[in-house]
Amino acid sequence: MVPLSRRVLDIQKPSDPKGLTLEAWAQGYMTGSLIIMACITVANMRRKVMLHKLILIELIFGTFQGTFIFPNPPYYGWYLSVGAIFLNTSWTLHNVIAWMKNKPFLNRKASLIYICTVIAVQPYWIIEIVANFLYFNNINNLFQYTRPYEALFRDPWWIFTCCSLFWNIKRRYEFGIIELIRVSPRFGILLMAMVLSVSFIIVDVLSVTHVIEGSGLPDGINPFWKLAFVFKCLTDTVILDDFKTALDRLKQYRLERMGSAVSGFGVLDSNDERRRKKRDVDPLAAWDQQVKTRDWGSPQFDIERLEFELQRPPAVAGAERVRSASTV
Template structure:
């Protein structure tokens, strides 16, 4: 064999060998169709949930802003299938980094939603148990930051054909991504069982949103398991590890668990009422605070209304921040005289 042919064959081999992260060059038409459908489904669902969140969020409630930010960060990773420019791997990895931030933020939102069950004096849990849960939850969640950063770096190296470490870490991603919000779901199930006894179906009949919430939790866990199996079984894996619709469907239902009820779970249960042990275990429903309104007639055709927004309705306590004083916002109503 001539030296030039040997050198040429080696160059072709190296070029093929270093092409492991370019999934577009290895994907079939069916893989493109499936990936495009799943990304379009994810982006559409998250955009609708973002609009619903904006339409229902209240001023000053930090939890609502965190949920909206979680959705917006995740949306960006549903567009890489439609990009094919030079340096495309950097774009894919950058949006994947935002997706990991969304996963971490989802666990923070999950903690904010169950926090009242573990910090308030009237709680289902013993003070010592609640203290241990708070410390373990927040400490272990903080410990997931280094693995996430490491996997973000692996994303950049893999999809730019530099390193295959991503393939080895990808099956373990659910371990530093999902246990916290699953614990949140189990804590919610425990509270519902204690407060409503065996009448969970009565709770769903009373508030269908809880039925949607429970269904979304179960479906998200199912699709997360399917994504894990797809990364471990070569026959199901596909052209590139992680290019599958399962994690996208899991993400949709995971975000739906935050979006279907924007407030924390204790507030939602108190508003719902009807449980046999509800008031004994988590307290009575919050009494509505009528907002003071004063009307002053300044002229025959002009009425000035002063509306006071109650600062206690704002979720400042979970960050141990003193709430601001009540805000008075005047606005005018003009009417035509007959």
Template sequence: MSRSVGRDGLIRHGRAAMGLEYVILEAWSQGFLVGGLIILIMITLANIRKGVLLHKLILLELVLSLGHGTFIFCADPTYGWYLSSTATLLYISYFIHNIVSWMKIKPFLSRLASTFFISTVILVTPYWVAEIYLNFEYFNGLGNDSFAFTRPWEVVVRDGWWIFTACWLMYSIKRGYDLTSIELVRISPRFGILLLCMLISIAFMVVDVAVTVSHVFGNEGVNPFWKPYIVFKCAADVVFLDDFKSVIDRLVMHTARLNTFPDRGEVGYS
């Protein structure tokens, strides 16, 4: 009998292996994920501009992430197959998010740095293919528990570019503009929300890794902390749909207008 199947015939990592308190916790966190993403999708649709690839990729990223917030409603054996199928879409959304990060930070990068950024994003594709396979094996009792080992390493190929983008944005503002980040926040509170979403997302990412490595919730796939991570990471993409340099350049121009016409309020940008 498969190592992932118990003597009672139930899949060890299926929904039947979860206690009631874990089911409630997972259902709550998935509801948070779906609710947050639906709100972000509506905001994106309200601000999207026709023909802008970056805007379409952000919308696609949000839609692909939705499904993985619904698998708790399935019973075994559908639970495992549905979970793994929606996880595949989630992994694709991770890949798209890194492309979005590249497009947003690209104007601040040299040609060589930009090429290196997107090349490394593409080079980790084999990891995601392997992760999809191992996820199916793990949650469907197919005899391979390697996913429990590879899952903590997911953060390396998932978030390295995201963290770099956040740090390089702050550095580029300090290096290339007369404004500090605090001054930009005063001009546009939306920029402050962007920075806050980045910080909260990274904080939940760290907690997610710590919880996964320490097996706080065992190996049953229960982990509520990656859901807020995704919501705030996606929110950082949605606050400003355009690339960061275009947004900041317009904010700087708006600052000049504010100095001339101090009664004008905050400018709104996609």
């Protein structure tokens, strides 16, 4: 490895067409994806929910490091180094968010170990920020020593969270993975994003440790961490709440469907019978009850059907006219 030295570097913005194209594509892909996910988060987040606000901050902070392709020297190194501060903060924030989402599945001891180790590695990120500034401003090459250890201080908590979710789905719930995806395509996207993020983390490690080399990565450019980061953020965005809450909703939905199936075979209790009679007599009351009892926050809610759901069916409209005529 090259010895630590000063003023022997000439780190510049990518200039050859192949390297410039690859880096510009990777940054544009990351920035565009994060902006779209931030908009979706704003549209779906609930007030006074800290987890949702942290996800939005994570996405906003990540976008700054997706635009350093534009400045030219001498501003290039300064712009990249300042953006790295927000990016590294976003990575730490992602681990905190993963802890909050996975916390209901953890006992107190495991939860404390998780969050305390996230806090314990923060000195490394301070050194990494300083090394990034020194390297891209051509002062010394400390960054070449710290960069290979980046994944070690960034990703173990996320890999643990992914494994924990798969394990808890198998152990605590009666869903198989395929059945879960059929019931909730949103959870299918979540699991797919987890697998892809871990895959790109592995490729990133192989790249920075020079296991993967060749003309396919010009000028030492590495787009893999950007791809891994996008899929990490996607797991936060596709389901904003913690994993246990989302899975409990799916379990309740499944039980309700099983109950409906049993009722369809004629096994009705007295309350079911009274509700059925009321529904036959007063369709407006039945519609209002359906709207009140619908779980609008469940993963099964299809936003594209919102307008349809809020429209009164013809039978209900007729019942309204009858009611208004009787009150005159």
